[in-house]
Amino acid sequence: MNTHKNRHPAPSDDTLARLAAVVGGPHALTAPEDMAAYLTEQRGLFGARAAMVLRPGSTEEVSAIMRIAHETGTAIVPQGGNTGLVGAQVPFEGGNEVILSLGRLNRIREVDAADNTMTVEAGCILANIQRAADEADRLFPLSLGSEGTCQIGGNLSTNAGGTGVLAYGNARDLVLGLEVVLADGRVWNGLRKLRKNNTGYDLKQLFLGAEGTLGIVTAAVLKLFPKPQDHATAFVAIPAPHSALDLLALANTMSGGGVVALEILPRIGLDFTIRHGGARDPLGEPHDWYVLIELAGGEEEGALQPLMEDILARAFEEGLVLDAAIAASGTQRRELWHIRDLMSEVQKPEGGSIKHDVSVPVSHIPAFLDEATAAVETLIPDARVVAFGHIGDGNIHFNVSQPVGADTQAFLARWDEVNRTVHDIVLGHGGSVSAEHGIGRLKRHIMPEIKDPLELEMMKGLKQLFDPEGILNPGKMLPD
Amino acid sequence: MNTHKNRHPAPSDDTLARLAAVVGGPHALTAPEDMAAYLTEQRGLFGARAAMVLRPGSTEEVSAIMRIAHETGTAIVPQGGNTGLVGAQVPFEGGNEVILSLGRLNRIREVDAADNTMTVEAGCILANIQRAADEADRLFPLSLGSEGTCQIGGNLSTNAGGTGVLAYGNARDLVLGLEVVLADGRVWNGLRKLRKNNTGYDLKQLFLGAEGTLGIVTAAVLKLFPKPQDHATAFVAIPAPHSALDLLALANTMSGGGVVALEILPRIGLDFTIRHGGARDPLGEPHDWYVLIELAGGEEEGALQPLMEDILARAFEEGLVLDAAIAASGTQRRELWHIRDLMSEVQKPEGGSIKHDVSVPVSHIPAFLDEATAAVETLIPDARVVAFGHIGDGNIHFNVSQPVGADTQAFLARWDEVNRTVHDIVLGHGGSVSAEHGIGRLKRHIMPEIKDPLELEMMKGLKQLFDPEGILNPGKMLPD
Numbered sequence: 001m002n003t004h005k006n007r008h009p010a011p012s013d014d015t016l017a018r019l020a021a022v023v024g025g026p027h028a029l030t031a032p033e034d035m036a037a038y039l040t041e042q043r044g045l046f047g048a049r050a051a052m053v054l055r056p057g058s059t060e061e062v063s064a065i066m067r068i069a070h071e072t073g074t075a076i077v078p079q080g081g082n083t084g085l086v087g088a089q090v091p092f093e094g095g096n097e098v099i100l101s102l103g104r105l106n107r108i109r110e111v112d113a114a115d116n117t118m119t120v121e122a123g124c125i126l127a128n129i130q131r132a133a134d135e136a137d138r139l140f141p142l143s144l145g146s147e148g149t150c151q152i153g154g155n156l157s158t159n160a161g162g163t164g165v166l167a168y169g170n171a172r173d174l175v176l177g178l179e180v181v182l183a184d185g186r187v188w189n190g191l192r193k194l195r196k197n198n199t200g201y202d203l204k205q206l207f208l209g210a211e212g213t214l215g216i217v218t219a220a221v222l223k224l225f226p227k228p229q230d231h232a233t234a235f236v237a238i239p240a241p242h243s244a245l246d247l248l249a250l251a252n253t254m255s256g257g258g259v260v261a262l263e264i265l266p267r268i269g270l271d272f273t274i275r276h277g278g279a280r281d282p283l284g285e286p287h288d289w290y291v292l293i294e295l296a297g298g299e300e301e302g303a304l305q306p307l308m309e310d311i312l313a314r315a316f317e318e319g320l321v322l323d324a325a326i327a328a329s330g331t332q333r334r335e336l337w338h339i340r341d342l343m344s345e346v347q348k349p350e351g352g353s354i355k356h357d358v359s360v361p362v363s364h365i366p367a368f369l370d371e372a373t374a375a376v377e378t379l380i381p382d383a384r385v386v387a388f389g390h391i392g393d394g395n396i397h398f399n400v401s402q403p404v405g406a407d408t409q410a411f412l413a414r415w416d417e418v419n420r421t422v423h424d425i426v427l428g429h430g431g432s433v434s435a436e437h438g439i440g441r442l443k444r445h446i447m448p449e450i451k452d453p454l455e456l457e458m459m460k461g462l463k464q465l466f467d468p469e470g471i472l473n474p475g476k477m478l479p480d
Numbered sequence: 481m482n483t484h485k486n487r488h489p490a491p492s493d494d495t496l497a498r499l500a501a502v503v504g505g506p507h508a509l510t511a512p513e514d515m516a517a518y519l520t521e522q523r524g525l526f527g528a529r530a531a532m533v534l535r536p537g538s539t540e541e542v543s544a545i546m547r548i549a550h551e552t553g554t555a556i557v558p559q560g561g562n563t564g565l566v567g568a569q570v571p572f573e574g575g576n577e578v579i580l581s582l583g584r585l586n587r588i589r590e591v592d593a594a595d596n597t598m599t600v601e602a603g604c605i606l607a608n609i610q611r612a613a614d615e616a617d618r619l620f621p622l623s624l625g626s627e628g629t630c631q632i633g634g635n636l637s638t639n640a641g642g643t644g645v646l647a648y649g650n651a652r653d654l655v656l657g658l659e660v661v662l663a664d665g666r667v668w669n670g671l672r673k674l675r676k677n678n679t680g681y682d683l684k685q686l687f688l689g690a691e692g693t694l695g696i697v698t699a700a701v702l703k704l705f706p707k708p709q710d711h712a713t714a715f716v717a718i719p720a721p722h723s724a725l726d727l728l729a730l731a732n733t734m735s736g737g738g739v740v741a742l743e744i745l746p747r748i749g750l751d752f753t754i755r756h757g758g759a760r761d762p763l764g765e766p767h768d769w770y771v772l773i774e775l776a777g778g779e780e781e782g783a784l785q786p787l788m789e790d791i792l793a794r795a796f797e798e799g800l801v802l803d804a805a806i807a808a809s810g811t812q813r814r815e816l817w818h819i820r821d822l823m824s825e826v827q828k829p830e831g832g833s834i835k836h837d838v839s840v841p842v843s844h845i846p847a848f849l850d851e852a853t854a855a856v857e858t859l860i861p862d863a864r865v866v867a868f869g870h871i872g873d874g875n876i877h878f879n880v881s882q883p884v885g886a887d888t889q890a891f892l893a894r895w896d897e898v899n900r901t902v903h904d905i906v907l908g909h910g911g912s913v914s915a916e917h918g919i920g921r922l923k924r925h926i927m928p929e930i931k932d933p934l935e936l937e938m939m940k941g942l943k944q945l946f947d948p949e950g951i952l953n954p955g956k957m958l959p960d
Contacts, residue, residue, distance in 0.1 A: 112841075112843070114842070114843035115841045115842050115843045115844075116842075117841070158678065159678050159682075161676055161678075165675070165676065169653075170676060172682070173649075173653065182934075186934055188934055188935065188938070189932070190935070192910065192912075193841040193910060194839050194840070194841065194874060194910075194911065194912050194915075195645070195839065195842065195873040195874050195875070196641055196645065196650060196839045196870070196873050196874065196875045196912065196915040196916050197839060197912035197914075197915060198638065198639050198641075198689055198912070198914050198915065198916055198917065198918045198919070199912055199913065199914045199919060199923075199927070199930060199931070200919060200927065200931065200935070200936075200939050200957060200958070201686065201689070201690060201694075201938075201939050201942055202639075202652070202685060202688070202689055203935065203938055203939070205682060205685035205686075206681065206685075206686075208682070209678055209681070209682055210681055214681075225737075226729075226732055226733060226737060228736070229733075249706075252706055253706060253709075256708070256736070256738060256777030257705075257706060257777060258736060297736030297737060359674050359675065359676045359677060360674070361592075361595045361597070361673040361674065362594070362595050362596070362675070363592070363594035363595045364595075390676075393675040393676050394674060394675050394676065395675070395676045430672060430673060430674075431674065432672075432674050432676065432677035432678070432679055433679065434677075434678050434679045435674070435676040435677060435678065436676050436678055437678065438678045439678070439679060439680060443679075447679070447680065450679060451679065451680065452669070454662075454666055454668055455668065455670070455680070455683065456680075458668070458681075458683055458946075459680050459681050459683070461945045461946075462681055462945070465941045465942070465945050466938075466941075477680060478680070
């Protein structure tokens with residue numbers, strides 16, 4: 001955890017009045033009770049104060065706000081659905097920053113089924129985008145736990161991951177064009193629908209995953225995909241994590257690359273969902289490890305279920321699978337996914353949880369899990385490792401719940417120490433200490449440890465180029 | 481076409497001696513006959529002279545060269561297989577540039593089948609990379625006409641396209657990590673194997689497609705894919721270009737997204753391949769338009785052929801297909817692809833050809849073809865439009881062969897005029913005037929017409945940041 005000395009002055013009353021005039025009184029919030037929802041994120045990890053919350057209604061208003069901010073040196077914190085897990089979207093404690101909430105830019109400008117594209121504004125909620133694609137008989141495959149609340153602008157600014165990455169890639173891979181308001185208020189219209197375009201540097205790449213530090217994404221052209229007409233989903237007990245990777249290879253071979261999700265869960269995770277989430281064990285007997293595997297494709301319902309049965313039968317013969325339950329209906333499919341979706345929240349009632357969002361090369365996952373579990377258990381005997389997630393992408397949420405009955409604050413006080421131990425193992429495997437959540441406030445202080453100086457120098461050069469006054473989300477991602 | 485006043489002085493004898501010492505005498509070429517192959521590209525469009533050709537054997541030597549170039553202000557032109565079509569890889573006429581040929585960095589450092597990655601040096605020939613993947617029972621899907629000669633460093637620096645884009649994306653999408661030598665000689669080691677990594681700006685994106693103007697790619701971690709065990713390939717006569725798009729949608733639905741290539745060819749193109757390439761018409765009667773369509777996938781041979789038959793039967797019923805020939809063997813498959821592969825070279829014996837490498841949103845292709853053909857025929861009656869290529873990605877090589885018997889030089893003198901006419905139609909459809917070949921020398925002068933000033937300003941800012949002395953491929957891509 002770290003703090004940041006914002007070098008920007010608190011905005012003057014005059015500046016605040018000018019900013020408020022851009023959006024109109026009702027959309028410029030200053031009362032503590034009005035601002036509260038914008039200042040606190042779901043884990044409550046960060047102290048935050050703001051001078052004002054602005055809720056612009058158009059790209060033009062975002063542009064006007066940034067012109068004033070540029071002129072007056074006012075620090076701006078762009079915010080989407082406020083679901084980020086690293087604090088990139090909340091200000092610091094100084095109270096001199098202005099939150100720019102994109103939520104009113106929530107128009108789906110166009111769904112173009114012929115070109116498999118959709119043009120959306122930054123404040124569109126992800127689930128609404130998924131639904132609009134579905135209504136046009138298309139798929140927008142980005143899917144994550146917070147999809148009912150998170151906004152696409154935040155998803156793109158953090159290069160969100162989720163459960164669809166295995167088949168469709170990260171958020172970065174789902175974008176054809178962007179509209180961005182720059183630090184000085186100028187608007188870059190890069191809203192193109194092209195699959196191929198080699199005319200100079202691919203500027204949109206700069207803003208994707210930049211956590212609002214280089215510009216403010218106000219709209220995007222997204223890729224749509226054919227909607228699979230059939231799914232087959234199974235909850236599978238496996239002997240060990242490496243079996244998940246062998247099962248993935250087998251299933252992709254037998255289905256012609258039809259695996260669209262592969263999520264791993266440990267027994268303790270299933271126990272938590274039964275205890276706190278009202279889930280039931282889909283299988284008769286307990287096992288150490290499970291995967292949720294899903295096939296999708298086809299033009300009509302029904303063909304994939306027998307294929308899933310064939311895959312699991314062969315996997316059973318090869319010793320990759322111990323037991324399995326295949327969803328026989330849409331309801332059962334949702335029940336299986338619900339177990340996976342509960343994994344984050346059911347850790348809360350178990351006390352303190354020290355989180356890691358890490359990735360390693362896919363084949364290193366089993367070794368990483370062995371080594372990191374042993375190291376954590378050496379550090380804190382009886383700590384309970386809850387490692388789950390997107391094993392097919394090499395991305396594990398390696399969470400550590402406190403020992404039963406332990407003091408929560410004393411346990412959480414060891415956050416950095418546990419992080420360091422786990423991250424060292426990750427780095428030893430050529431991995432990443434933030435696979436999908438980003439850096440934000442939470443991991444900024446470790447950037448000098450995980451990046452070589454040349455890489456940091458290039459990043460700071462880009463920041464200086466696009467935001468010379470440092471008014472865009474100061475103190476996020478890049479170390480001082 | 482344009483020239484460029486290189487502001488760099490001719491390197492002194494001392495500088496040339498120092499550069500030669502880095503690589504060793506036999507790899508520093510100055511004799512005209514030794515340098516000739518590096519100065520002329522295949523279309524012979526560009527005059528070029530160089531002070532020296534350097535053939536370093538390692539990343540360290542590339543780094544040492546750039547340190548000297550940085551110190552002495554020597555302009556460096558990175559070159560791969562010299563197959564580029566826009567002159568990015570050849571120097572200008574001034575004779576003051578040094579060509580840095582990457583061909584000796586040709587080691588495949590690692591094939592990692594477990595992680596589906598391959599680490600290669602920039603000078604590896606694309607076909608060798610494809611072969612090494614194949615030997616590990618994997619697929620590296622980048623595929624283009626020059627694959628027997630082009631080098632991966634050039635492919636990545638130009639974000640190459642080709643026939644695999646429909647299913648696997650452009651070269652940019654096939655990269656997990658890069659090693660890059662910067663303008664001042666420092667080496668950035670970004671050779672990561674991770675599928676997910678959100679720790680700061682994604683720096684590799686800057687160098688992909690930058691045509692060697694921001695840094696020199698010396699190695700890369702590439703993505704590998706499961707090798708399809710089965711293919712089905714058909715040469716199909718269609719009533720009109722829009723039928724190709726309807727066929728694509730139908731085939732993807734029926735195959736669960738199994739279409740890996742869709743290339744359109746006009747009758748005149750088939751005629752050229754018969755006349756000059758020794759091809760034979762796969763169908764009994766002539767038709768106006770054809771597509772080559774390929775399905776891939778599965779775990780064993782034979783399942784896709786009946787599927788292709790079903791797809792074409794249904795397409796025939798729906799009026800999307802007039803006639804078709806399905807390859808019954810690997811030999812027949814290669815024969816069908818050979819027709820497509822011949823398309824570029826068979827235009828040469830027909831006289832002058834004015835080229836366009838354009839893209840529009842996919843659904844706009846039929847309207848674009850109608851409008852552009854009419855416009856060109858108005859401009860030059862009896863000009864012969866040969867429009868072919870990657871219709872599934874919206875990318876058409878809209879080439880114009882001279883009228884039969886016309887004066888070639890007089891026809892080619894109208895290159896810019898024809899370009900402008902076609903490009904205006906492309907831009908009217910929200911398209912790109914360089915879908916896959918890049919900008920290089922050939923299209924640099926039109927950048928101010930096709931990019932808005934803010935976009936050019938951002939690009940120039942990046943160039944200034946990464947190459948403040950302007951020694952990396954000066955005069956390419958960006959206008960002065």
